[in-house]
Amino acid sequence: LLSKRLEQVGKFVPQNARLADIGSDHAYLPVALMLQHQITYAIAGEVVKGPYQSAKRQVQKNGLSHQIDVRLADGLEAITLADTIEAITIAGMGGTLIRSILENGKQKNRLSHQERLILQPNIGERSLREWLMQNRYEIIDETILEENQKIYEIIVAQPVKEVMSYTQQELLFGPILRQHPSEILCRKWEREATQRQYVLTQLQQASVLNQSKYDATKQELEWIQEELT
Numbered sequence: 001l002l003s004k005r006l007e008q009v010g011k012f013v014p015q016n017a018r019l020a021d022i023g024s025d026h027a028y029l030p031v032a033l034m035l036q037h038q039i040t041y042a043i044a045g046e047v048v049k050g051p052y053q054s055a056k057r058q059v060q061k062n063g064l065s066h067q068i069d070v071r072l073a074d075g076l077e078a079i080t081l082a083d084t085i086e087a088i089t090i091a092g093m094g095g096t097l098i099r100s101i102l103e104n105g106k107q108k109n110r111l112s113h114q115e116r117l118i119l120q121p122n123i124g125e126r127s128l129r130e131w132l133m134q135n136r137y138e139i140i141d142e143t144i145l146e147e148n149q150k151i152y153e154i155i156v157a158q159p160v161k162e163v164m165s166y167t168q169q170e171l172l173f174g175p176i177l178r179q180h181p182s183e184i185l186c187r188k189w190e191r192e193a194t195q196r197q198y199v200l201t202q203l204q205q206a207s208v209l210n211q212s213k214y215d216a217t218k219q220e221l222e223w224i225q226e227e228l229t
């Protein structure tokens, strides 16, 4: 039933957890985890009406309406502290969007800072790791996988008391991922290097050089080249 990507996301959800899946679309993830008795309760949050209705149908079809609440809401407004959520999954969106969902949730007091966060950004992992670091989360696990010619990263974070200090390279490559070099990881960063080389050429050709963007891109390219050797 589940894609390889969502199956991997699900593996990081603790046994018997109360889960909130934000941006749930068809609610495939909470439904699958409930059917395999991995979770005891779930909230499926969706901000768009169409997917919200698909999620409701999927939950009803599987006879899970008592265990999975489907809620129409923006981001973490789907949950309150009274829901005593233990794990939050946010998958299949850009890192910047996931980051803003977490930031808004924090501002609106929807995070107890007890929950495990399981995040699967399609792009923009760096800015997401930065938010985690600044908000007292430790990255406890990461994985990278390929499906339908797309490469996905999954980041698992757990609340901690002290602010973690990750280096710029750890934020970019992932503190855990970079410890386990793999063929997929190399392929991803070869692509990323090519893309940055292209950006540098474009910047050089512009009538006015954007020096700070140029320097930042060049620095990242150097880090990538070091990481690949």
Ligand code: SAM
Pocket: 006, 022, 023, 024, 025, 026, 045, 046, 047, 048, 051, 073, 074, 075, 076, 090, 091, 092, 093, 101
């Ligand atoms: N999580 C599923 C997955 O990984 O396969 C669905 C991913 S789908 C590409 C992204 C979903 O997030 C869409 O259904 C979209 O409506 C929803 N979404 C986007 N922004 C949201 C927000 N602020 N709050 C709740 N849902 C959101």
